[in-house]
Amino acid sequence: MSFTAPIQLPGLALDPQWHRRAVFYEVMVRSFVDSNGDGSGDLSGLISRLDYLQWLGVDALWLPPIYNSPLRDGGYDVSDFRTILPDFGTVDEFKDLVTKAHERNMRIVIDYPLNHTSDAHDWFQQSREDPEGPYGDYYVWSDTDKKYENIRVIFVDTEESNWTFDPVRRQFFFHRFFSHQPDLNFENPAVRQEVLDIVRFWMEMGVDGIRLDAIPYLFETEEGNGEGEPETHQFIREMRAMVDRDYPGRVLIAEANQWPQEVVQFFGTNEEPECHMAFDFPVMPRIFYSLRSQQAGELIRILSEATEVPDGAGWGVFLRNHDELTLEMVSEEYRQAMYGWYAYDPRMRSNIGIRRRLAPLLDNSRAELELAHALLFALKGSPFLYYGDEIGMGDNIWLPDRDSSRTPMQWTPDRNAGFSSADPGKLYLPVVQSLVYNYNLVNVESQLAQSRSLLHWVRNVIHIRKAHPTFGLGTLRVLKTNHESVLAFVREYEGSGTQFGDSAEKILCVFSFAHNPVSVEIDTEDLGGAKLFDLFGGSQFPTVADDGSLTLTLGTHSFYWLHVGDSHFTGGRA
Numbered sequence: 001m002s003f004t005a006p007i008q009l010p011g012l013a014l015d016p017q018w019h020r021r022a023v024f025y026e027v028m029v030r031s032f033v034d035s036n037g038d039g040s041g042d043l044s045g046l047i048s049r050l051d052y053l054q055w056l057g058v059d060a061l062w063l064p065p066i067y068n069s070p071l072r073d074g075g076y077d078v079s080d081f082r083t084i085l086p087d088f089g090t091v092d093e094f095k096d097l098v099t100k101a102h103e104r105n106m107r108i109v110i111d112y113p114l115n116h117t118s119d120a121h122d123w124f125q126q127s128r129e130d131p132e133g134p135y136g137d138y139y140v141w142s143d144t145d146k147k148y149e150n151i152r153v154i155f156v157d158t159e160e161s162n163w164t165f166d167p168v169r170r171q172f173f174f175h176r177f178f179s180h181q182p183d184l185n186f187e188n189p190a191v192r193q194e195v196l197d198i199v200r201f202w203m204e205m206g207v208d209g210i211r212l213d214a215i216p217y218l219f220e221t222e223e224g225n226g227e228g229e230p231e232t233h234q235f236i237r238e239m240r241a242m243v244d245r246d247y248p249g250r251v252l253i254a255e256a257n258q259w260p261q262e263v264v265q266f267f268g269t270n271e272e273p274e275c276h277m278a279f280d281f282p283v284m285p286r287i288f289y290s291l292r293s294q295q296a297g298e299l300i301r302i303l304s305e306a307t308e309v310p311d312g313a314g315w316g317v318f319l320r321n322h323d324e325l326t327l328e329m330v331s332e333e334y335r336q337a338m339y340g341w342y343a344y345d346p347r348m349r350s351n352i353g354i355r356r357r358l359a360p361l362l363d364n365s366r367a368e369l370e371l372a373h374a375l376l377f378a379l380k381g382s383p384f385l386y387y388g389d390e391i392g393m394g395d396n397i398w399l400p401d402r403d404s405s406r407t408p409m410q411w412t413p414d415r416n417a418g419f420s421s422a423d424p425g426k427l428y429l430p431v432v433q434s435l436v437y438n439y440n441l442v443n444v445e446s447q448l449a450q451s452r453s454l455l456h457w458v459r460n461v462i463h464i465r466k467a468h469p470t471f472g473l474g475t476l477r478v479l480k481t482n483h484e485s486v487l488a489f490v491r492e493y494e495g496s497g498t499q500f501g502d503s504a505e506k507i508l509c510v511f512s513f514a515h516n517p518v519s520v521e522i523d524t525e526d527l528g529g530a531k532l533f534d535l536f537g538g539s540q541f542p543t544v545a546d547d548g549s550l551t552l553t554l555g556t557h558s559f560y561w562l563h564v565g566d567s568h569f570t571g572g573r574a
């Protein structure tokens with residue numbers, strides 16, 4: 001396979017708003033390409049596929065943890081934050097990745113699980129052995145496991161308590177996640193300084209952003225629930241001030257699995273900003289709910305909630321990632337409905353969520369995959385794709401925990417799906433060989449060869465989105481319709497008049513979750529008399545009536561992106 005996209009030199013375009021226009025792609029280094037045949041993906045392998053990612057239209061890569069780790073939690077159990085897992089490569093190879101990505105105008109975002117370490121980390125080993133030593137106070141130790149009783153257990157499948165007794169120190173240590181992941185003690189100024197130094201270490205290496213893993217959980221208090229305590233926000237403000245001062249243009253991304261009013265606090269304010277971006281956890285499960293219930297109501301409700309963010313900040317929206325499809329942000333009633341639709345086999349569940357990939361969740365329905373992506377790319381926020389979802393990769397629910405959807409990328413129909421030349425038994429996880437998603441059928445090479453494949457469709461929609469800065473920078477206003485299965489909104493952008501030549505624009509987006517064709521009347525409010533043109537092919541649609549009403553018909557699971565304007569729009573096909 002060759003992707004001969006032109007390489008832009010020398011490096012990145014200067015754009016302080018890059019993260020709001022960007023299409024992100026989450027790529028697990030271990031899962032993407034194995035360059036040396038040892039069975040594990042690595043940095044050199046990833047570098048070898050940057051041309052593919054550039055061809056796809058990706059602007060930024062998010063790499064889950066690449067540090068030294070016992071890999072008991074997919075690398076989120078870090079044993080040294082300043083070295084790279086040898087299976088993945090070296091610091092020099094990482095620098096090479098940054099350089100080569102930048103040459104392609106692509107950014108690199110790394111993942112930083114700052115809340116905790118692995119119990120194999122030297123800090124923890126010293127802390128347990130020498131309570132009076134320099135690391136004695138690096139973790140949250142207690143003589144009793146009865147502290148912080150308001151703090152819930154997150155990994156309910158495996159942990160009964162947030163406290164585990166350490167036989168060496170003969171005290172309990174606190175952990176929000178697995179019992180092999182002790183929480184760092186953020187009350188200790190030395191710990192806070194270590195964390196800031198580690199941020200600086202990777203920023204000096206040239207990274208463009210850092211995903212702050214599990215960010216709500218830094219501080220614990222007796223009164224609170226340990227999620228977004230004031231001290232946690234204060235510390236993020238300090239980190240942000242350091243980044244703005246010493247590394248302007250780099251971004252901090254909050255992973256806070258919380259309700260909108262709580263997540264929005266991780267953006268801070270104009271005067272005291274915190275993160276540049278935050279993942280939108282409430283929207284994601286509602287997309288899946290709408291697809292099965294044929295009801296757009298919950299999605300409309302959450303999209304209509306006013307959650308203003310500071311200037312220049314933006315949401316990260318996603319369909320799937322390396323974790324389970326979390327159902328923490330839906331009511332118990334909705335959760336049970338979603339388990340019934342999407343996790344009918346108990347093996348598909350994990351903690352409070354569903355450990356499946358996008359295509360199997362949607363039963364490989366091409367119409368639903370297109371609808372879900374069209375919505376993802378039209379929402380307010382920057383879209384994050386999960387590796388392999390662009391080809392509709394399947395999962396393996398027989399693998400433990402979230403490994404079900406972390407299997408090798410499927411490049412070709414050849415041995416190990418072209419991921420590795422290793423003996424198949426040596427792979428870090430087996431390739432998917434199920435009836436429907438077998439790598440013989442689902443792979444990049446065969447989809448490149450079919451112009452109507454999902455891969456080409458996703459690439460096209462990415463390029464159309466990128467031709468319209470409105471999607472990244474504009475406002476979103478939900479419209480009233482007379483059909484419960486239809487979501488309609490207007491994206492509107494005033495234009496910036498910057499060097500990017502952005503002009504003012506309105507785009508009407510309409511999505512039908514109905515399982516049959518529907519006719520819908522939309523109250524477009526102030527769009528009376530406007531002409532509409534399809535963004536994909538440029539064809540003209542019925543003009544909006546003078547009173548603002550618009551009647552459209554939509555096929556099963558279909559959608560429209562319509563340019564609103566007086567003049568003919570020529571379409572955006574890439």
Ligand SMILES: OC[C@H]1O[C@H](O[C@H]2O[C@H](CO)[C@@H](O)[C@H](O)[C@H]2O)[C@H](O)[C@@H](O)[C@@H]1O
Nearest residue numbers: 073076113154177213214257323324326
């Ligand atoms: O490092 C521990 C975990 O941190 C992240 O966790 C997030 O995912 C959890 C579900 O797997 C979710 O329930 C929690 O609210 C999040 O903070 C990371 O993404 C995980 O992979 C990791 O195990």
Ligand SMILES: [Ca+2]
Nearest residue numbers: 034036040042
């Ligand atoms: Ca390798």
